[in-house]
Amino acid sequence: MPKTNSDQLHGTLDMLVLKTLQNGRLHGYAIALRLERLSNDVLKVEEGSLYPALYRMEARGWLASEWGVTATARRARFYKLTRQGRAQLEAETASWTRLTAAVQGVLGS
Amino acid sequence: MRILRHALARCRALVRRDAVAGEIRDEMQFHVQMRIEEYERQGMPPDDARRAASRRFGNLALMQDRGYDVRGGGLMDTVLLDVRYGVRSLLKHRAFSTVAILTLAIGIGVSTALFSVIDAALLRPLPYPHPEELVGVTVRETYNGKSGRYDPSMADLRAWRGSERIFAHIGAGRVTGVVPRVVETGQAERLIVGEASEDFLEVYGVKPLLGTAIQIEDTREGAPVVALLGYTYWQSRFGGAPDVVGRVIRIAGVPATIVGVLPAGFYRETAVWQSKQTSVFGASLRGSGTPVEGRLRPGVTLVQAERELTDLTKRTASGAGGATDVRVEIRSMYDLETGGSGKTITPLAWGVSLILLIACVNVAGLLLARGAIREPELAIRASIGAGRGRLVRQLLTENLLLSFAAGVVGVGLAWSALDALVAIIPMSLPANAPATVNLTVLELPRRVIGVVGNVRHSGPLWAPMPEVYVLYGQAAPHPLRIVLRPRSSAVPSGDRLRQMAQAVGPKVLVGRIRSGADDLGERVLTPRRRTLLLGLLGGLGMALTLVGIFSMTAYAVARRTKEIGIRMALGAGPADVTRTIVRDAAWPALLGLSVGSAGAFYATRVIASFLFDTTPHDPATFATVAALMGGAALVAAWVPARRAARVDPVIALRAE
Secondary structure, rough: OOHHHHHHHHHHHHHHHHHOOOOEEEHHHHHHHHHHHHOOOOOOOOHHHHHHHHHHHHHOOOOEEEEEOOOOOOOOEEEEEOOOHHHHHHHHHHHHHHHHHHHHHHHHH | OOHHHHHHHHHHHHHHHHEEEEEEEHHHHHHHHHHHHHHHOOOOOOHHHHHHHHHHOOHHHHHHHHHHHHHOOHHHHHHHHHHHHHHHHHHHHHHHHHHHHHHHHHHHHHHHHHHHHHHHHHHOOOOOOOOHHHHEEEEEEOOEEEEEEEEEHHHHHHHHHHHOOOEEEEEEEEEEOOEEEEOOOEEEEEEEEEEEEEOOHHHHOOOOOOOOOOOOOHHHHHOOEEEEHHHHHHHHHHOOOOOHHHOEEOOOOOOEEEEEEEEOOOOOOOEEEEOOOEEHHHHOOOOOOOEEEEEEOOOHHHHHHHHHHHHHHHHHOOOOOOOOOEEEEEEEEEHHHHHHHHHHHHHHHHHHHHHHHHHHHHHHHHHHHHHHHHHHHHHHHHOOOHOOOOOHHHHHHHHHHHHHHHHHHHHHHHHHHHHHHHHOOOOOOOOOOOOOOHHHHOOOOOOOOOOOOOOOOOOOOOOOOOOOOOOOOOOOOOOOOOOOOOOOOOOOOOHHHHHHHHHHOOOOOOOOOOOOOHHHHHHHHHHHHHHHHHHHHHHHHHHHHHHHHHHHHHHHHHHOHHHHHHHHOOOOOOHHHHHHHHHHHHHHHHHHHHHHHHEEEEEHHHHHHOOOOOOOHHHHHHHHHHHHHHHHHHHHHHHHHHHHHHOOOOHHHHHO
C-alpha cells in the first residue's frame, strides 16, 4: 500500500515526540507543551491525538511508560525513550536532515 | 521480546478491559485538567477555561476510543463482535453450516481415530528403552549360486559380541508359540515356553525382578537347565511367592531350576523362559530356528554394522564350511515387528489422508461458492467503511468458528469410533515369528515316495513354499497338531475327542479343538478386517465426494437463479431452462469422472497386492461408482434448476 499523507504526518509527529523525550521522561501534557514551544505553535493538532500516537509508539517498543507523581504531587503517566526509540530518533533525524538538505539544494539552486 | 511485551499488553487489555480504559481516561483527564489550570492562570473564567481546554484537546471520547484501539482492547472488542456476527451468520445459513461442519467433522474424526490407532500400533510398538537400537540379525549364505537366509549360529553371535564394537548386547531367543510345552509344577499344563541364550534379556534392557538372568554356563549342553518365570505366571501359579528361586519344575519332562522371575510386561504370554542349550557342534550350525537379536551400541548404523559384521564373519569363517559367500543382514526391530501390520496401516493411512483431503476440498468449495454469493454483502460492508483487513478478519473468524465446531464434533466422533477401530484393526504384532529353515529336517528324508500338490500351510495369504513331508516318527517328538475328517457329517464333540485322547495315555493333553472353518477363518481374519476397514473408508470417501459434488453443483445452480429469471422473462420454457442448467452442470461432472476413473485405474494397481481372486479393474465397480457420482451431479443440478424454473420470473429476479 502506498504511504498516505496521514502516514507521513504520523511519522513527523513521531519524530517530534521522540525528540521531546530526548533529555528524560515527561508526561503527556508536558510533551504537548514542549511540542508547542519547539514548533512555535506551527503544528496545531488536536492535543488528544497525541495519546494514540504515544500508545502506538509504546506498542512498537520505542517508548516505555509508568505512572508517577508530578512536581505538583499529581498522579500522571510518564514516558521515556527506550534504546530502540533512541535509535529510531537518530535514524529519523538523519533521514530528515538528508531530505531537507536535498530540498534546500533544489530550492537554493 | 517486543512481540512478547505487546502480546502481554494485549492480554492485559483483554482481561482488564475496564482497567485499561480507566487508565486512558485518567491520563487524558489529567491532561485536560492541567490545560484548564493553565488557562485559569492566564485569567480565563473557569467555564471558559474548561471549554477552551476541551476544544484544544479534541473529542475526548473519540480519543479514548482510539487510544483503546491502539492499546489492544479494541482488537478484542472487534473479535468478539466478529464472533457474534459469525455465529449469527452460520446459524442463519443452517444448511451450509451443517454440511460444512459435518463434512469437516467426518474428515477430522476419521483421521484422528485412525492416526491414534496407527500411532499406537506403529509408532510406539516396542516398549523397551531406546527401541531404535534393537535389531534382528540373520546371515545370508550363497552356495553354488543359491542363497538362503539363516539365523546366525551361537558361534557367530559370540564372535560378534566378543568384538565389542557393534553390539552392546546380543542374544538368541524364541518363543514356542504354536507348540506349547508341558510344564509340571505338581500338575501338568501346556504353557508357552521361551528359550533364551545368555545376554538375551539384556538386549531388551530387562532385569530379573528376582534372582538372576541366564548365564553363559547355563547354555552348554548337559548343564543343569535353568528357568525364569514370567511375571503373570509367577503370580497365578506361585502366588507371587518370593522364595520361588531354587525350586525345580519340569519342562517337557526335563527338570529345570528356577533362577529368577521377570518383571511384568515382558512377553506377557510367555509363562516360562528356559536356557537354550547347544552342543559344541550345534553351536556352529546356522539356521537353528532361534532368532538372534541385538542392541547396537549408540551411534552405530545398520549399514556400518552389516559391513563390519560381514567382514568379521568372513575373516573368522565360522559356521558350516563350503559356503561360498557370507553376508550378515541386519534389520531394525521396528521394521521386523511392524512389517506385517505395515501392510495394513499404509493403505489405511493413505485412505485416511484422502478422506481428510476430500473433506477439505468439499468445504473449500462450499466456502468459495458462498463467498461468491456473499459478494454484495461484502461490498456493502466495504462501502460503509470496513477496511480490507477488517473484512478478512471477519471472514477468518467465521471460518475459524466453522473449523472449531467441526473439530469439536470430529473429536467426539473419533472418541466414539476409537474403540470400534481398535477392535477391528489387526493389532497383534508378530512376536519373533520363527521364519527359518530347519536344517535337521532337510537331512532326514532318505527316500522320496511320492509328489503331492502344494498346501498353503501358513494360510491363504502366503504363497506355498517348497515343502517336504516326512514320516512323523522321523522328526523330533513335538506336540502334534492333528487334523481329522469324520466319517459321517456329524462332527464328534470336543469332550468325546478328549476322552479318546485320554484313552491313549494319561499324559496326553489336548489343547484347543476347533472346526476347520474357525481355524481357516482366523487366518483370514486380518485380511478380512483390512478389507472391512478399507471398505468403510472407501464408502466414507464416496459419501463425502457425493456430498461435495451435490453441494457444489447445487450452489453453482442456485447462483444462477437470477439468470434463470431473465431467461424465463425472455420467453424460455421451464423445460428448456432446466435442460440448459443440467447440461452445463454435466460437463464438469463428466470431466471429473473421466479424470477420476483414469486415476482409479492406476491407483488400483497399487492396491492389487491386497486383493485376491478379484481383478483389480472390476468393470462393474467402476461403472457403479461413475454412475453414482454422475447421478449425484445431475440430481444436484436438476432439483434447484427445476425449482428456479417453476418460480415466477419476477420473484426469481428479485432473489437475494
